[in-house]
Amino acid sequence: MFSNILIYFVIIPLLMLGGVGLSRNIRQIRAVAVIGSVALMALSTVLLLQYLDLRHAGETAPMLFTDSWTWFAPLNINLAVGVDGISIAMLILSSIIVFAGSFASWKVPQPKGFFLWLLLLSTGVFGFFISVDLFTMFMFYEVALIPMYLLIGVWGSGRKNYAAMKLTLMLMGGSAFLMLGLIGIYYHSAPEGGQLTWNILEIAARDSIPHGWQSFLFPMTFVGFGVLGAMFPFHTWSPDGHACAPTAVSMLHAGVLMKLGGYGCFRVAIYLMPYAAQELSYIFLILTGISVVYGAFCACVKTDLKYINAYSSVSHCGLVLFAILMLNSTAMTGAIMQMLSHGLMTALFFALIGMIYGRTHTREITQMGGMMQILPFLSVCYVIAGMASLGLPGLSGFVAEMTIFVGSFKAGMADYLSGEGSLRLVFTIIACCSIVITAVYILRVVGKLLFGPVYDKHHLELTDATWWERTSTITLILCVAAIGCFPNFFNNLINTTFTPEIFAVLGK
Amino acid sequence: MKQEIALLVVFLLVFLYDTFLGKGAQKGLPAFTAILMFVITLLGLCPHCCGVGGEQTAFAGMYATSPVIAAIKNILNVGVVIVLIQSIKWTNSENMSMRRGEFYELLLVTLFGMYLMISSRHFLLFFIGLESASLPLAAMVALDKNRYESHEAAVKYILTAVFSSAIFMMGLSFVYGLTGSFYFQNIYFAVSSNMSILLVLAIAFVIAGIGFKLSLVPFHLWTADVYQGAPTSVTSYLSVISKGATAFAFLVVMTQVFGAVYSRVWEWMLYALIILTITVGNLFAIRQRNMKRFLAFSSISQAGYIMLGVIAFNAMGLAALMYYVLVYIFSNLAAFGVIGAIENATGKVSMDDYRGLSKTNPKLSFCMMLAMFSLAGIPPFAGFFSKFFIFTGAINQGSVAIYVLVLIALINTIISLYYYLLVVKAMYISEDEPVVATFKSAASERLGLWITVAGIICLGIASCVYTYLLDTTAVSAMQAYFIG
C-alpha cells in the first residue's frame, strides 16, 4: 500500500492533522503547516516528474500509478487511486494553495482548531483528486465540504452564521443529487449479470450505462458537482460564503474546492456518460453560459471586495463548466487550465482582500481609496491579480481563456456547419463577451480601491505586507506567471489525458 | 437459544444480586450488570455462538435463530452495554437508590422481549415478545418519580401502546381469519395464493402496530413526549435498542409473512410512510429546543431511513438495515451520553444551554459534534457509510420509484443536516457567554463516550463490520423470501 506515491497525498495531511493536534503553541502549529505543505509541494513535483517520465517512456494507459485496495469487498468498493494529467495539475494546484493558505493564516486566532479543520478539508481535496473510485471520491468530496461550516462559522466575519449554513446546505444539497447519481451509475456499471463496479476507469471502458439511464443520471451528477462549481442558478452560496469566510478558507475554497466541481463534472458526468453528455449538454450550456456573463455583470455593481470576487468566480468557474460541455479536447484542456488559473488567481485575490481587510477592517470599496500610496506591495499584487483575471497575456488567465474560446468556437462551428443548431456558437460568442465585462469590473475595483486619492486619513498609518504575507502572495504570483508564460507545458500535461479514446466515445 | 439463555442467566443473577445483597453492595449493581452484559456480548460475538449455516428452529418452529439473527442480537447487546455504562451515574444517584434494581431488571426483560420478537416465527411468540418489550418500558419511563414529566410520559406511552397493540391484534385477527394459522410460513403461502381486501387492512393494522414502536409517522406522536419525559438513560434505550430491534422484527414480519404481496400491497404503504416519517420528523426537529425532544424527532426521521432497508426487499437492504441500526446505536448513544452527562451535572437539557459549550467543555462538545455529524451522514464518520449503504441497498431494488424515494430521502438529509448543525452552531459558533460551566464528568460517562466515539470513527472505516453483515445476509434463509 505504501509503495504507491499517491497514497501519501492523503497520509501527509493526516500526519499534519496529527501534528497540529499534538502541537502546544502557535509556533509548532505553523511549523507543522509549513513543513507539511512544503512536503506536499515536493511530493506533487516528484509525482509530476515521474508521470512525465512514464509518459515519455510511452505509457499509454489512461491513468498511471493506479492501484486498488479492497475496502468493502461485497459492494466492490475499493480505495482505488490513479492519476492522469488533470489530476496532477489539480494536485499541484492544491498543494500550492495549501502552502499559500498556511502563510496567509499566520496570525489566525485559535490556530489549532483552524488548522485542524483546514487540514481535514485538504485531506478531502487531495483524496478526491487521487481517487478513481466513485465511492471514495464521493466520500472525500464530502469530507472536504463539511469543515467549511465550522471554518466560516467560527473564524468568519459578517453574517457568518447565515453564510456558513447556506453554503453547507446548498453544497450538501448538491451532493444529495450526486449521491443518487453515483449509486445509479454503480447499478448500471455492468451489463446484466456482470460484476458491478465503482471504478471510473472500468465503467468508462465498459460504457455500459443504458442511454435512458444516462439521461437521468447525467443531470444528477452534473448538477451535483455543478453546485460546487457555482453553476447558475445554484451559485448563491458563493457570494455569501466567500464574503464571510476567513482568508485562508476563501483561498482554499475558491481556489481548490470549487475545482472539485469542475473536475467532478468532467471525471464523472461527462467521462462516464458520454451519450447523455451530448444529448443534454445544451441545457447546461445555457446555464453555464449564463453563469459566465451573469456573474461578470453582477460583479460590476457590487461594492464589497469579496462579493465582487465571488461573482467573478461564478463567471470564471462558469467558464470551466462551459468549456467542459464543449466536448472537445481543446476546450477541455482550456477548462483545466482555467481551473488552475482561476484557482491560483482567485486565491491570490482572496489572500489580498484578507490582508487589506485585516488592516482597514472594511471591504467596501466605497470606504477605501488610494491604497497604492499606503500599501504599495499589496496593491501591486492586486493589480497583477486583476490583470490575470481579465486575461492579460503572460499571466494565466489569458492562456486558459484563449484555449477555451478556441476550443468552444471549434465545437460551435462544427455544430453549426453540421446543422445541429448554433447554440454552442452563440454561447461561445456570449462567453467571449465576458472578457470585456471582466475588464470593466476589475478596473473599477482597481481604480476605486488602489488608485485615486486616499479616502480615509486613518488608513495612512497602515503598514504594508509582512514577510509571511509576501511569501503567500509571491508564491501565487509566480505560479500565475509560470502558467501564463509557459502554457504549453501545462497544456501538454493536460493533453496527455485527452487521449483519442475519450473523444472516440464522445464522437467529436 | 444460547443468547436467550445467557440473557436469562444475567437477568437471574441481577435479580438475585438485587434481592439478596446488602445495601452496601447495591451500589455495585450497575457495574455488575454492565459487566455481565459485556461478558455475554463477548460470548455472543465468538463464532461458535453466532452459529453457521441456515436457520435453526425450536418450539415447533415458533422460534428460529440464524447467524443473521444472532448478529442483530449482538448488535443490540453492544448497544445495551453502552446504555448500561452510561446509566451508571444516574442509577447511582440519590433518588434512584430505591429503584436501581428495577431499572436493570425491567431493561433486561424488555431486551428479552426483543430477542423473542426477533427470533419468533409465530405470531403468538411475536406478540409476547412485542408486549414484553414495550410494557416494562412504560414502567421504566415512569421511573423518575420526582419529575412530573416522567409520569405524563408514562401515561402517554402506556395508553397509546395498549391502543396500538389492540389495533395490531385486530390486524392479527384478520390475518388469522384469512389464513387460519399464526405461523409465518403458513401465512406466507396462504397470502400468496389468496389475496383479499381484508388482508390489506390487516397488513395496514400490523404495520401500524409495529410502526408504533418504530415511531413511523403518523404512529409516532407519542415519541417526542415520551422521550422528553423519560429519564435520559431510558430515552436512549428507547431510541436505539427498542427501535433497532423492532426495525429488524418489522423486516422479518414484512418479508417472511407478507413478502408475497410486497409489490402489490405494502410497498406503496411503506413509500408513503417513509416519506412522511422522514419529512415530518425533520420538520418537527428543526424547531425543537429541548435536546431530548430534538433527538426524538431526529430518531423519527432516522427510523424513516431505516425503513429504506425494509423497502429494499433484498439482502443488501437487510444488511444495510442492521448496519444502520448499529451505527445509529453508536451515534445516538454518543449524543445521549453527552446530554446525560450534562443533565447529571447541571440538570440542563435545552439547546440554548449548549451555547458556548466548546469553550467550557471542549471534549464533550467534540463528542456531541461527532455524534451530530455521524447522524447527519458526514464522512468519514460511520453515519455516512450507513446512509450510503442503506441508499445503495434500497436502489438495488431497481424500480424508478425507488430512485424518487431515495431522492426525497436525500433531500431530507439536507434538512436534517440543518438541525444537526444547529447543535454544532450552539456549541461552537455561538458567541454568547457559556451557560454550562466547566465540569468533569464521571468515569463511567467518559468510558461510554469513548466507546461511542471510537465506534463512530471506526465502524465505517473498518469495513469488516459491514462486510460481515452483508456476507451473512447474503447466505441467510431470508434470501428465499426476497427472491420469491
Next chain:
Amino acid sequence: MEITAVYYLIPALIMFCCGVYGFITRKNMIAMLVSLELMLNAVDINFVVFNRFLFPEQMEGMFFALFAIAIAAAETALAIAIIINIFRAAKNIDVRSLNEMKF
C-alpha cells in the same frame, strides 16, 4: 336460524368501535382504560370466533385469546399504577390536562 360467524363478528366490531370511540372521547383515564379493554376483548372475540367457525380443527385462536387476556391484564395493571402516580402528582386524572409536553 343458523348462527354464523357474522353474528359474533359484528358485535365484536361494534365493541371495538365503541372502545375506540370511548378512548378518544372520554376525559377520565380510567374510562379510557375501560374502553381499551373493550377493544382488546373485541379482538379476543374475533380470535375465538375465527377459530371456532373457520378453523375448528386447531386451537390456535383460542390460545392466542388466552395470552391476549393475560397480557391485557398486565397492561391494565401497569396503566392503573401509572395513573395512580399521575394522580399523586397532579391530583386529577383528566387526560386532557396531560399536555405539559407538546409541539
Next chain:
Amino acid sequence: MAITIPILILAIPLFMFFFLGLFGMKMSHKLAGTLGTLGMGSVLVLSYFTAFQYFFSGLDIFVNEAGDRLQYLVFDQTWLQFTEKLVIKLGFLLDPISAMMLVVITTISFMVHLYSMGYMRDHHGVFEHGFQRFYAFLSLFSFSMLGLVVAPNIFQMYIFWELVGASSYLLIGFYYKKPSAVSASKKAFIVTRFADLGFLIGILTLSWYTGTFNFTELTSVPVEGLAGVTQVNIGTAESIRNIFATSAAPTFMGASVLTWALVLIFMGGMGKSAMMPLHIWLPDAMEGPTPVSALIHAATMVVAGVYLVARLFPLYLMEDSAMIIITVVGALTAFYAAMVACVQVDIKRVLAFSTISQIAFMMVSLGVARPEYHEGLGYMASMFHLFTHAMFKALLFLGAGALIHAIGSNDYTAMHGLRKSMPITHITFLIGCLAIAGIIPFSGFFSKDEILSSCGQYDILVYLWMSLVAGLTAFYMFRLYYLIFWWKEHVTPEGHHAPHDQPWTMTLPLVILAAISCVAGFIPFGNLVTWNGEPYDFMAHFDWSVASISLLVAICGIALATVMYRKENELPAKMRRALPALWTWCYHRFYWDELYQFITHKIIFGLISKPLAWFDRHIIDGTMDSFATLTNKASEAIKPLQSGQIQMYVFYYLIGALLLGGITILCLI
C-alpha cells in the same frame, strides 16, 4: 541571419522592465533613468542594424533575384498548442513593414526615454515620484510593441496587442492619484478591450476556417530552398478566399464569412487606432505624461490598427466590402477628428484629435489601395505616412510637453506668444506643423500627397473629401501654432518662473525629430515598403497635379489660420457666434463621450448590471432562501399535530392506519 540580435531586441526591454520594476526602487532615480535609456539605446542600435541588414544587405533571404523583398522568419517557438494545426508560436518575422516599424518604434522610444529624463522632474530638478516605475513601464511598452510588430502570426499579435493595451493602461494611469487619469486609463483599456472582442472573434473565425494563425500561410508562399523565407502572393489569399467560399457556410447574414472575419479583425484595429466610433479613449488618454502620449498615443501603439490591416492586406484585397468599410470609417473619422481639433483648447487634445485624423488618413489609404492602382500605391503611402507621422507627431507631442513643462498647464490660453522665450521649441514645433500640414519639402507633404493621389485613383469623391481634411489639418495645426507662439505677448503669472527652453535631454530629441521630419520625405519608400515586396520607382507615381493641389489646399488652410490667429483679434469669436451649433458640437466632440456615458452607465450599469444584481439577490437567492423559509413555515403549520393530547395522537394513529389500508384498497380495486 543570426538569431541573437532579434532575441536581444525583444529581451532587453523585457529585462529592463523586470529589472527596473523589481529593483528600481532600490536605486537612484538618475541611475534608473540612465539604465532605461541605455537599454533602449542598445535596442535602437540593434534595430537599426537589423533594418539596415534587411533593406540593404541584399542577402538572398531578404531579397530575391527580381529584387522583391521577402519575408524572413527569424525564429518561431511553439508557445501554446491548441490543436495539431492551431498553434500559437512566438516568433520574429522580418519583412518590409516590420523592419520599418522596428526603426520607428525604437527611434521614438529612445527619444522619449531620453526626453523623459528631463521631463519627469520639476523645476528644481527633483525627479517625480515613481520615476523608476515610469521607465519600467516604458520598457514594458517597448517590449510589447516590438513583439507586436514582429509577430509572425495573428495570435502573437493579439497577445502583444493586449500587452500594449495593458502598458498603455499603466502609463495613462501613471499619475494614479489623479482621479481623471485613473478614469482615463480605465476608459482606454475598456474601449480597446471591447474592440479586441471583435478582434478575437475575427481571429477565431479566420483560424477556424483556415486552420492557421500564421500570416505567412494566409498571405504568402514559401520560397523554394530557403527555410523560413516566404513571399507575399495574392494567390495564397485567393486560395484562402476559396476555402471560405467552398465551406458549408460561406455566408452569414448576407455577407461572406471572410468579410465578417476581416471586419471583426478590423474592429480590433479600430479600437487601437481610435477610429470612430471607438475613438473616445484617445483624447482622454492625454491624461498620461506627455512623453507617453508621444510614444504610445501618437507614434506607435495607435498605428497598430493600421499595421494590422497592412499585415493582412492581401486578404483584405479579397473582400471589397471590407475595404469599403475601412475606407468609409477612415474617411469619416478623419473629417470628424479634424473638425473637433479645430476648436479644442487643450493643446494635447488638439494633437490627439490630429492623431486620430492622421491615422484615419492611413486607414483610408489602405482602404483605397488596390494592386491595379499604381501597383498598390495606397499601401505604400499608408506605411510612408505612418513613418513620417510617427516622427512629426512625436515631435509635436514632445514639443507640447516642453511647453507644458514650462508653463505648467495644458491650456493654450495660458501660453500665447512663447516664440521668443522658447526658441528651440518654437522652431521644432513649427517644423512639425509644416510637416503635418503637408508643406513641401517636409516629410508630411510626400506621404500625404501619395495618399491623396491613391485616393484620387480610387474615387474622386474620396479624394475631394480627404483633401478637405488635409486643408483642415493645416488650419487647425497652425491655429494651434499661432495660439501658442503668437496671438499676444506672454504674461507670466505671479510667482511662476518665466518660460524658457528645457534642458538638453528634452531639446535634443526635439531637434533630432525635427531633422528627421525635414528629410524623411526624401526616403525612397517605394523601394523599401510595398504591399508585395516588389519595389517600384517612387517618382514614377508622383503626380504633380495632385501634389500641387494638395499643397494649395494646405497653404489655404495655413493662410486662414494666419488670418484668424496670428494676432489677437475678434475673428474667431465672430466665427463662433456665426455657427454656434457647429461650434458647440465640435467643442463637445459631437457628444460621443456623453453617448458612451449614457450607454455604459444608464444601459449597462443601470439596465443590466443593477437589475441583474437585484435579481440575483432577491429572486435567485430569494428562491434559495425561500426553501428554508418554506421549510420553517411547514414546520410551523404542522405544529398542531403534536398537540400533547393522547386522544388526538390516537385519533391520528387510527386515521393513519385506516387511510393506509383504505387507499391501498382503493388502488387495488
